[in-house]
Amino acid sequence: NTAMDCCRTSRRLGGKDVKVVVRSPQKDMKASDWEIEDAIREDIPIYENHVPAEFVVENGKLTGMKFEKVTAEYDENGKRSLVPTGEDLVFMEADEVIIAIGQDNAFPWIERDIGMEFGDWDMPVVDKVTFQSSIKKVFFGGDAAFGPENIITAVAHGHQAAVSIDKFCHDADVTERLAPMTNLVSQKMGFHEWTYDAHIDHTDRRLVPHVDKDTALNNLKLEVEKGFDTNLGYEEAMRCLNCDVQTVFSESLCIECDACVDVCPTECINFTEPEEEEADLRQKLLVAATNWEQDIYVSDTLKTKRVMVKDENVCLHCGLCAERCPTSAWDMQKYLYNVTKAGKVA
Template identity: 60%
Template structure:
């Protein structure tokens, strides 16, 4: 059998697409199903066994793990990178309420322009060129909404403030698809298209 084929005969380069999904985290007008308080806590260190104990025997576990209270604090420190700000241009009335409340100056409503020049006109200049900007289609006043994802805390204040629900906080899910057709999720139509063809 050729080495560019899996045992089941599929081409190793034709990887099936992953399953991706976005789901709103809204539970009410001001309530989310995830903890959205930004925290300034530095990472909590996992406690180690004392050096003289750990070095005395190879059987001693060096990392002792968190106790329940520290584990809770560490998990609460999460910045919710899996929860995305999703903007709906059609329901935005350009009240600038989200711009005012954003603690990171991540959102700007500005006239359209070339990316390099646009980056200098935002509420906070977007200097990290490796981070793409999120730019909406043109709004009714001719401006565009620009969001600099590089500084967003995913706190959801913009979505809480918005009077029309134009911002939503949506949890992103990515499931990679197994190479073998028998292991795949049968409900994933994209990944299974080849198999069913």
């Protein structure tokens, strides 16, 4: 997002012809989609697949830059290569060039002869469980361990590294961790009453209101996003899918009436004959489960020798299956998950 910050700030500082030039296709840019959208909304064009070649200086003054046009090609593993198109270099006039490459991990201060192992991108090799480096008394976490992530991940790394350090200082096995605490609690209060609101809302996601473009560009300190007012914020919050509330199926209570199949708004529930291959099972569902990154929920064999199969990828957690079920074979249960944290006594 550094480039987006730089180009938008340049507009506010008086830049009339501001453009962003990137090596990669726009779809591969590391900037967030909404950051790119905001830049384009402020009339900042993005030139993709242009690799910087040289600065052009005349009479000691910068007049522009030349770029080599490339095309992105991907191998069977998805690894990208930028291949020159062979066209002439593209010249773009400029009196100011901002090299907006963000930040990266760099460890020049770690001597390479002290026994620490480095791997891809010149990053220390770190154990993903203990956060221990090849030098057993040195631990890493956050971006320094496995590259850019969010702050929640960095905090979790810090907790786990602290647990490892404590064990290391007490000559204990740093790989040992208490099993995570998991729990499921039914959210049912009555026959048709639940402790959470899960009505289906077909309204598109509401966009955060923005200050008009001319006003925003004339004030460097003005907050562009106005945020939601109370009513709009409430309406948007009501679209929450309650991802912590899980559908739990009890085979022993199911009478295979298929009422849940009829009421499901996304057709994610299926009763079908089992298959030896998961690929075959995924394809025979009412709506084929094509997202292999998401497991499908398959029950034990039922009385009719069928199985219940649920595609978690499209479930809305609306609870209609649990409301419709005449035997309470479906239940909506809040899922709690907790792991060992630093400072907590087991």
